[in-house]
Amino acid sequence: MTALHESAQAAIAALKAGFQPVPVKPGEKRPQGSGWLDKSYTEAEIPAAFRPGCNLGLLLGEPSGWLVDVDLDAREAVAIASTFLPPTDMRHGRPGKPKSHAWYRSPGLKTTTFKSPDGTMLLELRSTGAQTVIPPSRHPSGEQHAFEASGDPATVPVDVLQRAAGKVAAAALLARSYPAAGSRQDFAMALAGFLLQGGLSEDDVITLIDAAARTAGDTEVGKRVAAGSDTARKVAAGTPVTGARALAGLIGESVVGKLTEWLRLQTARGPEPWGTPIDFNDYSPPAFPTRALPEYLRAWVEAESEATQTPADFAGVMALAVIATAAAKVVRVEVKPGWVEPVNIYTGVVAAPAERKSAVVAHASAPALDAQAELEQKMVSEIAAAGTRRSIAEKRHAKAIEAAAKAVGDDRQVLVVEAEDAALELSKAIVPVTPRLICDDVTPERIATLMAGNAGRLAIISAEGAAFELAAGRYNDKGPVLETLLKSHAGDHLSVERVNRPGENIRSPALTIGVAIQPDVLIGLASKPGFRGRGFLARFLFVVPTSMVGHRDVDAKPVPQYVEAAYTSRVKTLLLAPTRKGPDGEIQPRILPLTPSAVARMRVYQLELEPALRLEGRLGAIADWGGKLAGAVARIAGLLAVARDGLEVQAIDVDILEAAIELGRYFEAHALIAFETMGADPATEGAKRVLRWLKRCDKPAVTRREIHQALRSRFDRAAELDQPLAILEERGFIRSQVEPAPRGPGRPSPTFEVHPLLTKYSETSKHPGAPHIEDSEYFEPTNQSGP
16 A cells, blocks of 8 residues: 555544545645635545645634634744633744644634734634645645644634633734834723723733733833723722723724724713813821721721721821830841842821821820830839949049049049049949930931930830921921931931030831821922932831711710720730840840742732833822832831731731731822922822813813913913913813824824813703802802913
8 A cells, every 4th residue: 555645644533533635735724626615535535635745624613624824924923822822732833933823612603803003913713615635745835834832722702702812803903003112001090091991901902901011012111001901900099091092093093903803891871971070178088097907906906996986097008107116126127139228218198187186196106105104213223223323434534533633743643544544434334225216306416316225226206296307497496407307217327416415326227107197288388498308208108098077976885995905015025025135235126038939919009000110100209209219118017017016027928918018008099189288299280280270271172282372471382381280180170182184284282171070061951960150169159361
């Protein structure tokens, strides 16, 4: 019997697998002869039909048991396919285009093509009515097809395969349409908003962004993914985000249309509905996440909040400051080699009079004051004895100096030596400082003295904004005294010179601040000399809780005794625990590393946080504060670990870090409110100015050029409007329209639709739930003619 050649052998193998083979002209894709769609072969007929050198094809669809070829035409589709297509054991390609064919069985599937708007074929789902050339055939280019997996094709339902192919095509089209550097972050945010609004899950959105960015060669994939995650959080919170219009302005309406079709996105007919805009004084600050605290601390914070009828923010933040009082200098957090954070923190809770902040501060700090009293009592006799020894040494020294001064001749030298010995004895007769764990009203000089006497640590816990008065120079006529406060947060060496007496040298100062600030103190803080420029405000974790005044329960239950006892006992144990000290009297801190899983989680958090610090990011206006947020999260993680496991804690695990990140996001939201209140954000002030003009101009749509011409006295260049307009769009007051293609030289000015609440062109009845224009807080009566 004559041995079968390669093509015939492959045809017989295909027939045995349940596929109908098709003879194809050598080096081509076209079948031989006509009627091939209706032709089937038996094993005996194959040697005659499949001659040496011919190519081999397979009939697709129903004739071959619903065999389907996912033909990946575009380079981008080949690169992306494995991310979305179901796994299968039958795949082939050729050297110039490996992995370009994936095979499945999908009963009932019809041939579907996915073409870009310019007509380029991205991929096909090939089924009944078509055939595909397979190994060992040769491509018209001369390359030989080869299987990368020659097992059985996976059986996949029609809908699953079609959706997967749609995602491959969508990601490939996005990669081909990827915008140039400079607009990629806006693209990622708009794409995420568009996809999420269209009904895609957050996981699918992130995967699409990641695949498109990687395939397009974007060098900042992490930032794009973080932008998608941030947009998802905003959508979940009901915050307005950019979407289809902004995306179409970046990659074209035709591309957006294809994405909508292939991803089966939900679409609304007619104009997108307007939501209620977010006013600049209408933030809803998040509540303090008590679930992030260890159980005993959580129980006390919630009970204290109930008992005093104050927001949990008060008790939560003050409790963290008290824990920091105990842990400062005793432990330090090693985020990674070369990055070690102390655990002292600066916190400020904004609260108006009558908020009962004094009661919360007193209750939170009570264990610290008790511990301080115990330490003082233990040292009474020691201080008294040391004082006696020093008095004796002082008198002996004085007498020795007097005797040496009067002596003459040979006796003088002997008495000088005795005076020097007395001076040495006096220098060793040190009287210990009365322990001070916390204080509330001290001068900057006194802070340094107290820290020097307490191994370099101290806490200012007060119901008043004493720290800000100190920094502004209440006790110093020469201007702000920030040096002590700045260095005591970072742990930098502090040297305070004195006039006519020895100065203070503190190697690693650790000051903790937990204060309440009245709103009128907060306003204008950013304009204080040095406060913003030298980073003083950036060191604070500000909290602006929602007031409960007018909504308090007069029959509130007191803190249960067992809850109070647990809090007091745990905190005092931390405060009274012995510290390890070196020969020089300096505390030797325990270094707390992050576990490997916590290290990985911290890296992800930093990747999410970094893009937010860009000028256009959510923290762009307070990047000085946001730049310290990762370090603050590390400090909070150290405090939570100590609060949970005590000062002998060995490491920070991922659960503790996750809780610290949750608190970091809480502080982030409050910082934006606090800094806006301070008037520290020029972009926000600019947005308010534009909003006032929009209320008066009474137009349903405006261009950036119109706004610039009207507000030229405020904005020198039209580009200066970009950030304020972005803020207004994010808050839902305006939305950008797709820019028309230019018809002549120059680029058309961006156009923005204006929320109907700001115009007289729309009937409020068309917007269910919207306030009447004449009653709206967005229409403030004004007689001004200028901006």
